[in-house]
Amino acid sequence: MAVPLPAWSRFVVVGGGIAGVTCAERLATEFPSEDILLVTASPVIKAITNFKQVSKTLEEFDVEEQPSTMLEKRYPNIKVIESGVKQLKSQEHKIFTEDGKQCIYEKLCLCAGAKPKLIFEENPYVLGIRDTDSAQAFQNHLAKARRIAVVGNGGIALELVYEIEGCEVLWAIKDKAIGNTFFDAGAAEFLIPKLTAEKLETATACKRTKYTTEGSEKEEGSVAAADKLGTALGPDWHEGLHLKGTKEFSHKVHIETLCEIKKIYFQQEFKQLQKTSLSFPKDNSDNQNAHLDEELWPVYMELTNGKIYGCDFIVSATGVVPNVKPFLDGNNFALGEDGGLKVDKHMHSSVADIYAAGDICTASWEPSPVWQQMRLWTQARQMGWYAAKCMVADFLGESIDMDFSFELFAHVTKFFNYKVVLLGKYNAQGLDLDHELMLRCTKGQEYVKVVMQNGRMMGAVLIGETDLEETFENLILNQMDLSAYGEDLLNPNVDIEDYFD
Numbered sequence: 001m002a003v004p005l006p007a008w009s010r011f012v013v014v015g016g017g018i019a020g021v022t023c024a025e026r027l028a029t030e031f032p033s034e035d036i037l038l039v040t041a042s043p044v045i046k047a048i049t050n051f052k053q054v055s056k057t058l059e060e061f062d063v064e065e066q067p068s069t070m071l072e073k074r075y076p077n078i079k080v081i082e083s084g085v086k087q088l089k090s091q092e093h094k095i096f097t098e099d100g101k102q103c104i105y106e107k108l109c110l111c112a113g114a115k116p117k118l119i120f121e122e123n124p125y126v127l128g129i130r131d132t133d134s135a136q137a138f139q140n141h142l143a144k145a146r147r148i149a150v151v152g153n154g155g156i157a158l159e160l161v162y163e164i165e166g167c168e169v170l171w172a173i174k175d176k177a178i179g180n181t182f183f184d185a186g187a188a189e190f191l192i193p194k195l196t197a198e199k200l201e202t203a204t205a206c207k208r209t210k211y212t213t214e215g216s217e218k219e220e221g222s223v224a225a226a227d228k229l230g231t232a233l234g235p236d237w238h239e240g241l242h243l244k245g246t247k248e249f250s251h252k253v254h255i256e257t258l259c260e261i262k263k264i265y266f267q268q269e270f271k272q273l274q275k276t277s278l279s280f281p282k283d284n285s286d287n288q289n290a291h292l293d294e295e296l297w298p299v300y301m302e303l304t305n306g307k308i309y310g311c312d313f314i315v316s317a318t319g320v321v322p323n324v325k326p327f328l329d330g331n332n333f334a335l336g337e338d339g340g341l342k343v344d345k346h347m348h349s350s351v352a353d354i355y356a357a358g359d360i361c362t363a364s365w366e367p368s369p370v371w372q373q374m375r376l377w378t379q380a381r382q383m384g385w386y387a388a389k390c391m392v393a394d395f396l397g398e399s400i401d402m403d404f405s406f407e408l409f410a411h412v413t414k415f416f417n418y419k420v421v422l423l424g425k426y427n428a429q430g431l432d433l434d435h436e437l438m439l440r441c442t443k444g445q446e447y448v449k450v451v452m453q454n455g456r457m458m459g460a461v462l463i464g465e466t467d468l469e470e471t472f473e474n475l476i477l478n479q480m481d482l483s484a485y486g487e488d489l490l491n492p493n494v495d496i497e498d499y500f501d
Helices: 018-030 068-074 132-142 155-163 185-191 216-221 267-272 377-396 469-478 483-490 496-500
Strands: 008-014 036-040 044-053 059-067 078-082 085-089 094-097 102-110 114-116 126-128 147-151 168-172 253-256 261-266 299-303 308-311 313-316 320-322 341-343 354-356 361-363 410-415 418-424 436-442 446-453 456-463
Touching: 008 018, 018 036, 018 044, 018 068, 018 078, 018 377, 036 068, 044 068, 059 068, 059 377, 059 410, 068 078, 102 377, 126 132, 147 155, 147 308, 155 168, 155 410, 168 299, 168 308, 185 436, 185 446, 185 456, 261 267, 267 299, 299 313, 341 354, 354 377, 377 410, 418 469, 436 483, 446 483, 456 469
Parallel strands: 008 036, 008 102, 036 078, 102 354, 126 313, 147 168, 147 313, 168 253, 341 361
Antiparallel strands: 044 059, 085 094, 094 102, 114 320, 261 299, 299 308, 410 418, 418 456, 436 446, 446 456
16 A cells, blocks of 8 residues: 655655665664655665675675565554655755655655666667666567677676676777776786686576566566666676577677777668678687678667677666756755765755765765775665764764764675675775785686785775685775785785784
């Protein structure tokens, strides 16, 4: 049964993703006798399960999609309103929902996430992957595909290219090396062999229970619309999806580096203009002897390097833009350079009584020297939790310290089936040229990179089961002078944990 929108609520949270749900849960715990209103456009919410604090700042968890009724069962004082927000009138402290209802709030937290930055809007052959519905639509399209193109170099592109089987994949990236949001060219080199290796068949049990919304299966014919907002995908989003095309081989990936899509042609237009396209290259070396493609494809992409390839459809995985549009009209929000709502160190926006957390916001406080904002699930959870803490402190007139999770950037994930840990300024972000890198690499097993400056550790990338994350986390946080250890810092025969635990 749909919950009616009350005329007034002390605490209102907008968004059913990780940040919004975490914020609402925390508020519900702090004020058990107060109704907490969670307004979300999606019938399912994102719940965090199997949460594990790996170290001081590293955390691991699964993200599970659940019907909002499960959240209301766990927290009887959370009331979920299933509707998008159409308008915000901050001076009147009012929100208006898509179905024409309105509610006055005392404190509001905006956690409406972000939406995919599609390379070409409104193109039936361009698919954005951002939420569960679009991932499902992608699976349906892939089942009939012989060749697809993937554009983008972030987390979703990386996972997608690795997971797809039985389909030729053309991967266009604007950088020199894959995954440059997460690691350097050395780490990319370490990972590349996994793209061509045959994948071992492992029937992994999906960790998440699947909840679908009635009628969502019917939309298979159309590519998921970009303006239909769902909540972002969780860490293990591709598990349980059958990402297989029509061909019998395992992996076939060709990477085109340092390029972007210049133009997209439909088949008819391509024929009329008498263009020619290249066949799928046999290997990733510079294909000087590229052959012309005899086959006709539904869509063609022309790259800025002059090459044209045909394919069944194109996946746009070029990042996200904060979903601020419904809230800007008539309100005086300060926006960050990336288009997010600017928040101070108490997650407060520039508008009275309005907070923001997760992908929609831009951290505009003076960050710790080894922290940076990235639109990741871990930060969405931390920000949602901390925003609720700030709202509580503000309401009770108490002062509050910055949360420890913003001391050090720390993220653990999986790429190409390797455990990947990123700490601090792992890519030397914002460091002057006087930093140096130390590397240790065992092919097919582990890749360890440390960023040093003035004898102090500023960041690290750990790929594989290195067991170094806690030691390195401590070294970055303590800023101890490590000059005396030199190269021994990464010597596998020196038990570094004994030194610094």
